Amino acid sequence: MKPLRVIVVGGGAAGFLGAITAAEANPHAQVTILEASRQVLAKVRISGGGRCNVTQACFDPSGLVQNYPRGGKALLGAFTRFQAKDTVAWFNAHGVQLKTEADGRMFPITDSSETIVECLINTAKAAGVNIRTGTPIIAAKSLSTHFEILLKSEETLECDRLLLTTGSNPIGYKIAQDLGHTIELPVPSLFTFNIHDQKVLKLAGVSVSPVRLRLSVPGNPQLEQTGPLLITHWGFSGPAVLKLSAWGARVLHSSNYQATLFINWLPHLKPEEVRQKLLAVKTEVAKRAIALHRGVDLPHRLWQYIISRVGVTPEDRWAELSNKTLNQLVQELTQGEYQINGKGVFKEEFVTCGGVNLKEVNFKTMESRLVPGLHFAGEILDIDGVTGGFNFQSAWTTGYLAGLGAVK
Numbered sequence: 001m002k003p004l005r006v007i008v009v010g011g012g013a014a015g016f017l018g019a020i021t022a023a024e025a026n027p028h029a030q031v032t033i034l035e036a037s038r039q040v041l042a043k044v045r046i047s048g049g050g051r052c053n054v055t056q057a058c059f060d061p062s063g064l065v066q067n068y069p070r071g072g073k074a075l076l077g078a079f080t081r082f083q084a085k086d087t088v089a090w091f092n093a094h095g096v097q098l099k100t101e102a103d104g105r106m107f108p109i110t111d112s113s114e115t116i117v118e119c120l121i122n123t124a125k126a127a128g129v130n131i132r133t134g135t136p137i138i139a140a141k142s143l144s145t146h147f148e149i150l151l152k153s154e155e156t157l158e159c160d161r162l163l164l165t166t167g168s169n170p171i172g173y174k175i176a177q178d179l180g181h182t183i184e185l186p187v188p189s190l191f192t193f194n195i196h197d198q199k200v201l202k203l204a205g206v207s208v209s210p211v212r213l214r215l216s217v218p219g220n221p222q223l224e225q226t227g228p229l230l231i232t233h234w235g236f237s238g239p240a241v242l243k244l245s246a247w248g249a250r251v252l253h254s255s256n257y258q259a260t261l262f263i264n265w266l267p268h269l270k271p272e273e274v275r276q277k278l279l280a281v282k283t284e285v286a287k288r289a290i291a292l293h294r295g296v297d298l299p300h301r302l303w304q305y306i307i308s309r310v311g312v313t314p315e316d317r318w319a320e321l322s323n324k325t326l327n328q329l330v331q332e333l334t335q336g337e338y339q340i341n342g343k344g345v346f347k348e349e350f351v352t353c354g355g356v357n358l359k360e361v362n363f364k365t366m367e368s369r370l371v372p373g374l375h376f377a378g379e380i381l382d383i384d385g386v387t388g389g390f391n392f393q394s395a396w397t398t399g400y401l402a403g404l405g406a407v408k
Helices: 013-025 042-050 061-067 072-081 086-092 111-126 171-178 239-247 249-254 271-284 300-310 324-336 390-407
Strands: 005-009 029-034 098-100 103-108 130-131 137-142 145-151 156-159 161-163 183-189 209-217 225-229 235-237 259-265 338-341 351-356 374-376
Touching: 005 013, 005 156, 013 029, 013 111, 013 161, 013 183, 029 156, 042 111, 042 271, 061 072, 061 390, 072 390, 086 098, 086 103, 086 390, 098 390, 103 235, 111 130, 111 137, 137 171, 137 249, 161 171, 161 390, 171 183, 171 351, 183 235, 183 249, 183 259, 209 239, 225 239, 239 338, 259 324, 374 390
Parallel strands: 005 029, 005 161, 029 130, 161 374
Antiparallel strands: 098 103, 137 145, 145 156, 183 351, 209 225, 209 259, 225 235, 259 338
């Protein structure tokens, strides 16, 4: 009897776990990874600043899915079969211990992504997986009994099961589309906001935690996020901004990344409570300069910038603060208005929303509902998570289920 031939296109996180799972579940299968570039697991190497944020310490599937702007509903069942605790157990069983940081992110205890890379490569080789790098594919055909893969080198390969784990690479989308699948428009997710106000940019390095952000794009529902914010040389970054960019990825793309951002710098206080704090300072230090005696807990440079937005000069005293200016200051502190004029890049950890339509995939096996024997895993699917290990977790989960599904 001929061995089952499985080809995995894409040597990233999802591709490797899919290939390893298939090879371990069916030792007689011939499993091959085809990677277009010369190096496998490139994104794993650079993630988390070279430390690799493997997953997030959220071990409840219903809680885990809350972190996926797209794909959460489809992943709920998948996470009951393989979730974050299974990822931890898998790496542990293969000699890699993970540790949890204060924000829930999980890293190898070595703090080196090379630990994860070596584990995946060594485990794949031990399971008999054939890893071919520098092997770009240009097309795939589904024939009645098998698949035919055409390589850029003009070599043709055949397989019984085809697993596409090409990430956000356009060739992966094209192959899926050629095989009959619908591709939801890929657009960037997880990015920073560009602000053209030079006075804001001079505050680079200032961070505030938490703030509440509200994104307003004409004709779209308003989106909100609360968390840390960092001011940079190009605008706003930090976890709250990245989460907002993920949830607002499509509306921001449609508005060409032009939008209004409202910032509540003091989300733990109601506007009236902010007013009372300012009035208390006005009474206590009436003769002191407003610029030097802030009544709220904010970085000094940020406070000076905010009061300048309402026309307060460095020499103005609290006693001189009019009710009108006080009201403007409360407004500025609780819903300051800033114009977003484009997007930046969040390190090299680019994430894309969009990809293969999830209704066309069976999430028990990650098999195509349109083409028998075709499976998908990772970022080629219309799934994306917020920052913190969630994108890797969807890659591990879909990779594992696809690998199992391909050989069962």
